[in-house]
Amino acid sequence: MNTALSIKTAASAAALSLLLPANLYAQGPSLERWQAFNQSAIAEHITPKYRQLASQSSLLVRSINKFCAQRSDVSLGNAKAQFKQTQQAWQQIQHIQFGPVTMLMRNFSLQYWPDKKNLGGRQLNTLLKKAMVSSTQPSYDNDFFAKASVAVKGYPALERMLFDQKLLVQLHSNASYCPLMQAIASHIGENTAAIVSEWQLELANYREYGEDSSYQSSMEAATEILKALVEPVEGISDAKIAVPLGRQLQKMRWRKSESWRSAQSIENLRSNVTSLQHLYSGIGADSAKALLIESGAAELAETIDQQFSALALQLRAVTEPNDMQYQQQQFDQLAQVQQQLKRLGDSLLAAMKPLQINLGFNRRDGD
Structure with a gap:
């Protein structure tokens, strides 16, 4: 896979999605399709x-x-x-x-x-x-x-x-x-x-919806699940990479990484990306990717999946630092992962428009 091409394509698709008015997309998923998404996300x-x-x-x-x-x-x-x-x-x-x-x-x-x-x-x-x-x-x-x-x-x-x-x-x-x-x-x-x-x-809570239920509709319930797909990307980029990596090699603070004692901070990133991609496209015909394609955003749907795969590939080459410190090449590799995560986050946010989803308050805004 050409990682640079994947990044460029995904960025273009996300930018185009943000510029286009919502009425140029096909109608968003029906309540029945959102219910199928909910059931698949929970079961799979x-x-x-x-x-x-x-x-x-x-x-x-x-x-x-x-x-x-x-x-x-x-x-x-x-x-x-x-x-x-x-x-x-x-x-x-x-x-x-x-x-x-x-x-x-x-x-x-x-x-x-x-x-x-x-x-x-x-x-x-x-x-x-x-x-x-x-x-x-x-x-x-x-x-x-x-x-x-x-x-x-x-x-x-x-x-x-x-x-x-x-x-x-x-x-x-x-x-x-x-x-x-x-x-x-x-x-x-x-x-x-x-x-x-x-x-x-x-x-x-995912069988009956209404005023007396946890969610008023299957779409509202789906919004909660989609928040769990979109919002963590920023947290991974910022808290798990940017803070311990620092802005330059000499200012690394790896003891601020998530699991430095057990030397698992990088493995954590791999697990995070793999699992989020599974939630996005790995739960079958009712996945977020499938609904995005049905909503008229097939190119964006595909490039998001490519971004996830490119990230997984990039992370295979990244190792834990020796004695809490990287060499310049390793530092640059993880910095590139962080930038790719930011692009993925932009793409996922752009995907909410054709899905007609308003994610609302970001839990991380209160940090």
Whole structure:
């Protein structure tokens, strides 16, 4: 694939879409087509990825428990490997910011990031220091998590503990270190299992629409799903790349990347792009791409898919930095990915016009 040509074609298509009046497009999708889109997105994308997350989180609980019981190099390696698999399962559904994951702030409990004030680190240290001077073993139960900060409940907190370079020292000096890790893993497992279970109840909101329902129409419900497709692209570009990469090589701040401790920040990007493309065009005949073609924007529909594929190809060549620092060529590669993400974001926004979708308030505007 010619990446440069794909970028140029997509940019042209997006620009043309923004210039053309809405009445030049075919009529937008019917309510019946939007309902088909909703059902396919949930059945083919949302619920399977939550089931995968719950399954991987359950395996994570087991691996952490086994490590704490054996404390061997092998069990530690297995726990770290399982954490990475679980984290990638989360990255593939992270863009869904509606439904059961928002209940009781589960989305923030699973991942409080970016942690601009290092709340996770400071609060974990406070918990561990408090445990060391306590005459009794702390109880990390449901009551504890009900009162605890979201910064110590999810994947970032567990990553910080499991990939701590002084892990063995911590284990020998603090008897509460492993119990806290086990408790956090169990809390994650319970939350992800609850999300899967509650999505079975959530399905009712996509069967009946009206004044007394969560959504007044299938189109309004579809708008929520499309927000989960469009809005994350900007967040990936800005928070996951621009902030840690900096504007020039000498100003890289890779410790601000999403998962630098486990060396998974780039792999996160790959999972994000792959999953968003699946939501866009991988759910069959009722996908957003299919509806876009039906709405008279076939060229834009195709170039968006090409942009996703070009991004996936670009990211294959990008590696994690050595010692938190890139060489110029690597820096330029990731900077190009960021620019391509911005173009993809523009194209996806342009696609909302032929679909006659108004995304409304961007959740990131309040950041």
